[in-house]
Amino acid sequence: MPAAARARLLVVDDDADMLRLLSMRLGAAGYQVTAVGSAEAALSQLDIERPQLVLSDVRLPGRDGLALFDEIRARHPSLPVILLTAHGTIPDAVEATARGVYGYLTKPYEARELLEKIAQALALSAPASPSHPADEQWRAEIVSRSNRMADLLAEARMVAQSDASVLLRGDSGTGKEVLARAIHRASPRARRPFIAVNCGAIPEALLESELFGHMKGAFTDAVANHKGLFQAADGGTLLLDEIGDMPPALQVKLLRVLQERAVRPLGSSQSVPVDVRIISATHRDLEAAMAMGQFREDLYYRLNVVTLTLPTLAERREDIALLANHFLAKLAAKYGKRSSGFAPEALKALTMSAWPGNVRQLYNVVEQVCALSTTPLVSLALVQRALRTPSVEVLSFADARQRFEREYLVGLLKMTDGNVADAARLAQRNRTEFYRLLQKHALTPGLFKSDAGAGAGAEPSDPVADV
Known part of the structure; x- marks a missing residue:
């Protein structure tokens, strides 16, 4: 049985039937499965034993799957997490992916698709073998x-x-x-x-x-x-x-x-x-x-x-994560640094790169990130810098969406002179939802009225209006 197939997985779902089905499928595939019904139970289990991967539903009682991911990321930055999501939570799952979740699957999903996604995540996070027979x-x-x-x-x-x-x-x-x-x-x-x-x-x-x-x-x-x-x-x-x-x-x-x-x-x-x-x-x-x-x-x-x-590195992509972790372990010892590996999204960036310089280029990139890293976990930003990725690509999906939303709302409020009803109509959103968006971005409609500066106590200039 392959080494990856003996990996220990932590599965989190409040649906007992789904949890039982997942455990049976993954057990039949050769994985060691620990199944729990809540985020709190998952965190307790993580204190007892660290798995190689966490598979969690997004909708959980109390602390949801996204909050669980944030806590796992804080405790174990290199531990890959896969989310299971219904259609209604896809936007949240996409944002979580941008923040570092390895990936997500939309229910209903095929067993083959689930096993492939797990195998990919384990392959990325697997350490290089320390010795050979x-x-x-x-x-x-x-x-x-x-x-x-x-x-x-x-x-x-x-x-x-x-x-x-x-x-x-x-x-x-x-x-x-x-x-x-x-x-x-x-x-x-x-x-x-x-x-x-x-x-x-x-x-x-x-x-x-x-x-x-x-x-x-x-x-x-x-x-x-x-x-x-x-x-x-x-x-x-x-x-x-x-x-x-x-x-x-x-x-x-x-x-x-x-x-x-x-x-x-x-x-x-x-x-x-x-x-x-x-x-x-x-x-x-x-x-x-x-x-x-x-x-x-x-x-x-x-x-x-x-x-x-000899094949190019692009022709043996399944080796990239293995090589990167192997080089990082060697170079961390060379530079006297403590290393806990690459963040999952950093490994994904490495595996997706073109690598015109092949294994030699990969070694040089890993040496650069090791020399410049100030934390045990190598971040996506550091890898992108070493790969000389254009700065526009460094912005995460979540940050880009946040920036666009704010600039879009500011533009609407300027256009409508701070009239929320008109702005909501242009955005094709109801007023309640529009107010929630304004609150999310700390935007006050009254400050966008043309006479806002004449009112008592008004600021002479509002920085929000200048965004």
């Missing part, structure tokens, strides 16, 4: 629960048992070097060196010496013999990262090394045998580079015995 240590750095990555890792582990050259493809930031290290750890060469070199980051004049070594006096600055990376990785694995950026002249020499399994240092007349497993990686389209004469076809086929393609 002994036989999974080879992939300990790769945090994932997605089927796409599971298939890739299964291939990688099989490939690791051979000495076949591997070409890793994938966009920048997808984790090609991390996968290369995992392949090395799963191989018979695991106890020998793993060395990585970025072929695009080293000038051509230095790259040859860095790869193959040089003898003393081979060039002006060669003041001593130098072993290249091929010799340093002897018996182990050499990762040639960004192989597509290797200069054409060096491609010829690399091909010769792969064919002869020996290197000749610069300035030497003798070749040195090397036993190295080659893994190469690129984000470039090597077929297109070959067509343009920028990459040798014979070298391509020598390197491309087995190809593994």
Whole structure:
């Protein structure tokens, strides 16, 4: 049974029949269910044991589901809450969602829809696994629960048992070097060196010496013999990262090394045998580079015995929350900060982002929010800042609606010279409801009359009228 399916849920509903039905459905799905009939009982239960998720009806006796959510949010900010609502309470549920409720379901709802929503919420809030079984240590750095990555890792582990050259493809930031290290750890060469070199980051004049070594006096600055990376990785694995950026002249020499399994240092007349497993990686389209004469076809086929393609982060969205929590735990320890995770709406923002920089970008975003966070819980605003979300999007739905309502009412009162009957008619609301709206926003109609300032005790200027 999946780990998420063993999660403990707290279910709150004053309808005994509904509570029994929910408990049966969720229990049959593998969840551990604690069922209570009121918000007060739910809060008492939270004092005894913290669940992984709360599922609550909105309409409850005494303290309602929205008030219960506010109390849960104050006590356990990262605990996801799902509301069950009738049609009449949808506006309240929408506002609660904007304040941080994970989501809501409208009655009547399908059992499948309920289980999917619960699974999504648990996936977002699930912490990264702190350890791996002994036989999974080879992939300990790769945090994932997605089927796409599971298939890739299964291939990688099989490939690791051979000495076949591997070409890793994938966009920048997808984790090609991390996968290369995992392949090395799963191989018979695991106890020998793993060395990585970025072929695009080293000038051509230095790259040859860095790869193959040089003898003393081979060039002006060669003041001593130098072993290249091929010799340093002897018996182990050499990762040639960004192989597509290797200069054409060096491609010829690399091909010769792969064919002869020996290197000749610069300035030497003798070749040195090397036993190295080659893994190469690129984000470039090597077929297109070959067509343009920028990459040798014979070298391509020598390197491309087995190809593994890493998915983008957008193609494995179910891993985003897991990775974010994993990175946050590591970085909180690095910065010496206490962390209680991400607020539910902050995790939702992370999972919905485009991530053009993939896992590397996600790590950088989490490092920024960890460094800047002043509270244990990472907020939505901090995540949006790190994602460089435009400021207009930072305004919550509830705040935006509140602002619009006030500005709309002020405009109507100005237009009607403070006449409530006329303003209510324009708004297509009855006067009682309109007065309640005015009271909600602390607006006094008399202050909008054109002669309001002439009355005794009137303020010379009312700030409300200037909104």
